[in-house]
Every structure is written in C-alpha cells, then in structure tokens.
Amino acid sequence: MSLPVGLGASATTDVAHAPAPPPAGCVVDHLTVLSATLDMGIAWVQRALGVHADRSGQPDTMGTHQARVRLGHSQFLQIVAIDPRARRPPRPRWFGLDRGQTPRRPQLASWSVRSDDILRAATGSPEPLGAVRSLARGPVQWRMTLRDDGALPLSGTAPVLVQWPDGGSPAATLADKQCALLGLELLTPEPARLHALLQDLQVDGLDHTVVVTRARAHGLVAHIDTPGGLRTLAAR
Template identity: 40%
Template sequence: MIRSHMDHIVITAPSLELGAEYVRQTLGVSPQAGGEHPRMGTHNCLLKLGEKLYLEVISINPNAPQPARPRWFQLDEPDPSQPVRLATWIARTNDIHAAATASPIPLGEIEPMSRGQLNWLITLPADGSLPLHGIAPALIQWTAGGHPAARLQESGCALVRLEGFHPEPQEVINMLESIGFDGDFRVSELPPDQKPYLVAHIQTPAGIRQLSASGFSLNPDAPQAG
C-alpha cells in the first residue's frame, strides 16, 4: 500500500545568502550549510523542523557547470516579483514508482539524485516546472545515507501546518489521496485570476511565524514578508 508523508518544504532564491537571510529575518534562526547537487548545478542550506522534516533553501550554484537539463524547482525561470519564496514541498513515499503512477497529476520522470553521502529518487518534470504551481508536491524516496534531518542541529523550530491556495483545490486533494498522503496539509480555493501560493506556519523560539510565496525584497530597507 502506498504511504506518503511530508518530507520538506522548499524556498527558492537567487542566492543562498538571500534565501538564508529571509529565513533568519522571518524565523529568527539561521539555516545550516547543506551541500551541492552535481546533476542540477545547485546547492542548499537546511533547517530542522522535526524528526524527518526540514526546510530547504536552494539556489543555483554559481561555481557549478550548467546542467544538461533544466534545473529543478523552476530555478531557471524565477518569478521576478517573488525572488525569494516558499516555492513548493516534497512528500516522502514508501514506493515512488507506484505513487507517481497513481498520481492523476503528471509529476515527471523519476530521477536518481545525490548530495554527499545522501542518495534518493525524486520526481522531476523535464522542463523544471512545479506541478500545480508548487501546490502539489514532488515525490521523494530516500535510498541510502539516511535522512537529512537526522544530521541537522535542533533549531527550536517546528512546522505547525502547511497551507496551499489554488483555483482548483480538488485537483490537489485527489492527488494527495492517490499517493496515500498522511499529514497536515490544507488547500483552499483561490479565484481563477490569482496565483497559487503556499503558507508554512512554523513554531519558533519567538512564537509562530509564517513563510510564504510573498517572498523577500532584494532591497534590505524594504519591509519583509512573514
């Protein structure tokens, strides 16, 4: 039987420095250094949110060669109005092949990936796009090296819930049911002329804070999201 759970949430940014600063200003905690993804030409930093749950800040690695395919998470085609944003989330599954087949939403091909000693399989659209604009999760299955959250320092932060907003919420609900998802993810309807977005409610040492797709201004003097 297919079973899936929330694995991590993904913040995309023009650079790791900007993404990490958004997290620091919003949550009051700085993410830890992660590593590089050789196949994608990207790198990341991470923040522990639970036993098998974390936040990932990811950006193009300026020191890595251009990959032969579009990068994941729409990093090659960023939204200029939201340079730093909570872009999508990842669901961990016990059978990625069965879950990808069962999903009524096309999730792309199942690709092997690695970062240091970590190895996993993940669903990736060939064009690097985000299924249902990031409201539907990518699927991941860890194959070797354990889970990244086990290597992270305690942050004092925990994910309370993740919310999605989409003009067709039933599409998201049907997809999650098809992969046997078990977790606190809520999806609400948006008017058809509005962009889908995510909001993560996170318990921090200073109280509950929100990360969202409203992003983070490149102007350090401008008001910040969250």
C-alpha cells in the first residue's frame, strides 16, 4: 500500500518516531474514534492496526471513557464512548455524542491540534470552533475548544484545539506500540473553506502530511505505520 501524493510516502518509521522541536502555529495532537461502546472501539482498532488500545482508567467530566494508542513521540489515538456507569453531565457531551452522532460502528470522527496559545487561536479563527473550556480526567487537566451544543465543527474535518499543561502531550506517558501517524486526509465538499481555516491556524504539515481533498461527504482518513505495515483508519 502506498500513501497518496502529499502524505509523506517517503517517511520511515525511525523518522516518524523521532522527537522534533515544535513548530510555530498548531501541530496534530491526536485522533478520535467514536464508538457505541468502548469494547467495540478497542476491537475495531485492534483489527485495523493490529495493536491493542489501553484503557485510560480515569473518569472524565463528560460522562465518557476512553482507550488510547500512542502514535509516535507526541501524538496518539483515542477511542471515546459514553460510559454507561457515569452520571450524565450538565452540558452536552463532546464529539456530538448527545446529538445522535454516536456511530453504529466505530469510526474515525475527529482530530485535534495542539496550540501553545489556545485563546488566541480560537478567537482568531475564521470558523466558530467553540469556547475554550478547562477539563480534567483524574489528575490530568487541559484546555480545549467545545461548542455549546457539543457538535463537531465542519462535521469533524475542522480540528478541535487543545492545550496541555506546560505544552506537553500525554502521548509520552503511553506504552510505545511502535505505531506512528504518517498522514491525515480531510475529505470535504468545501475544500477551500477548510484549507483557509487550517492556513489561519498555521497547521504544521498542511499540504504535506495534512491534506484537504474534495469529496461528496465529510470524512477523515488516517495513514498509520504499524508493526504490521501501513494501515488506514477511516470515517467508515
């Protein structure tokens, strides 16, 4: 399997795993898979990537629970599902989970970029990405953009903004599964609109490892290097 043009097909595993100094603007931080149940999501990722996602083990304030896979030095994949044991939060859950957006089958539904100044990035965005809110999962605290209705901006093709304490990433605390994110395709009927947003956010790798593609429907396709070779995760 080969990567599409513009998605860094010549990258090697060693290069993908090597840490690099953070560039200006925003960098891809993590991908989000939504699932009706966490067990279904973990099994789907296992089949797709050949690795097992580890449960976070910590409750969050959104009434959901997660499992994660490290994707290199500072990126990761998270699987999110409503936690049937958790109390319903006082506001709509993130990722549109209270808007009927929970898929019957697990799917790649969202992506996030890391910013060192999330307030500036959010307020200067040409698209309404949502208000900057402080969240917590156990002892871990962070800030991210959330719309009041919980919906994903531009049907998930626009990134969620996130800022971790001290500019770090929780990826470094996860077990190394020898996986790395090589490229991300953003499918949209409005490529010019999405591309303008990503340019404004100064998303690192735009037009190289992050590619906007015209399509009939919104969607995401991630190209991931794994111990079993190049694999893909998609919206469906």
